[in-house]
Amino acid sequence: MAQKRYLQIYGTMKERIQQGVYGVGSYLPSENELCNIYGMTRTTIRRALDELQREGFIVREHGRGSRVLERRQALGLLAVKGFSEAVGQDVRTRFLQTPVIGPWPSSLPWMPDENERGAPAIFFERLRGVGTDPVMLESNWFSSDGLETILNTPFEEDSFFKTLSSRYLIEVTGSEQELRALHAEDKTAGLLKIKPGEPILHISIRFSTSRPRFFIYSILKCNTAKYPIGNVYKHPI
Amino acid sequence: MAQKRYLQIYGTMKERIQQGVYGVGSYLPSENELCNIYGMTRTTIRRALDELQREGFIVREHGRGSRVLERRQALGLLAVKGFSEAVGQDVRTRFLQTPVIGPWPSSLPWMPDENERGAPAIFFERLRGVGTDPVMLESNWFSSDGLETILNTPFEEDSFFKTLSSRYLIEVTGSEQELRALHAEDKTAGLLKIKPGEPILHISIRFSTSRPRFFIYSILKCNTAKYPIGNVYKHPI
């Protein structure tokens, strides 16, 4: 085998996207067409497209096709995944603010669209720590439209996403993130027990969901001095 | 369909790993055994295991099996992928130090093992920028053992990884990363044209390769003020 077949098609498609043969916003040939063109089965074609999607070159749209995405201005270095209760064993959570109705924040990398701003936001805030060390301040916003009842009942198993799923049948389908290193403001510094101005890692996330035009916005402010954010990754490609 | 079958098996295996039914360092039942146990085909089983691997719960070992990994001390929030020339279009690179023989650094999250320290390190450093803005200082170390000839010849297409691959047949197979927000030291601040003490995002990476016990260590110091690190991710699960 000279090269893996899914790598051939992956490389070809990536090249053509970068060269503009398949322009931003346009659709790739359908999976069945690619099968015929390249003489591979759908499994192999799909494997290549899966990786292109993971790297943010395309999105698959059920019933429509695979659309070419705009390359982002930010440095595309990290393939980031969502929450998925990935925090470890010893993590403790304390509510600083249980869900309340409030205004939308002004400091997000993504502006909530008109549809979302039609209803006020629901906001909640938690402090997460390992043992007795506070390490992360988590702030969350989402549209109250249709979710007012979440104000009156506690989360299931302390998990917001599980509650969304089981009570409202809303599933997280994707996320978009930005990482920044910033000075800690006084409030954050106090909560994380560090000096104001110390560097803090800000992770801003926009979760997309199975409910159209419903997003969840989160800002995580992490003290990485003792617990850096980390992971292992084995390249599938 | 009550639930997708690959999600069933994914959830079951994840639960058992977290509960210690499959302890750290042990091997999961083989893919064929799982097929029989759960009455699914290998494709479906493998899809679940693929995701567990992506999230860092297991590693697949060709010819041996799927081994359960230790959950890391760091907060496991990001599934991070490697370089893969992911930096954008306008990115310019300037060598601050072309490859030279030198001592191993002392400030890495992972200590090079005895085998690697048997030979001195090769070090090189680059400044990467978008247009005229410097945004990232990249420092790299790896063992000189068998790679001395890399000192005398420029990289192919400016890419270290391409050079490794074509000239030494060494491929990157995985990476491990840690993210920290830190104060900029004077030297870094000068190069990135910011004030000393400003917050800087440090990304420490250990690349593993197809050559056993040969790793590449990188530290990226990023000024995220203008260009945050970012990405999109569509959850496959």
Next chain:
DNA sequence: TAGTGGTCTAGACCACGGT
């Protein structure tokens, strides 16, 4: 050599989007 994971084929049926 036996067993494992890695790649690939050739189908099937379903859910979704647009006509």
Next chain:
DNA sequence: CCGTGGTCTAGACCACTAG
């Protein structure tokens, strides 16, 4: 209704590990 992507089956052959 048809074409799209999403899930799944039932095989095949290969490459790697270990006894």
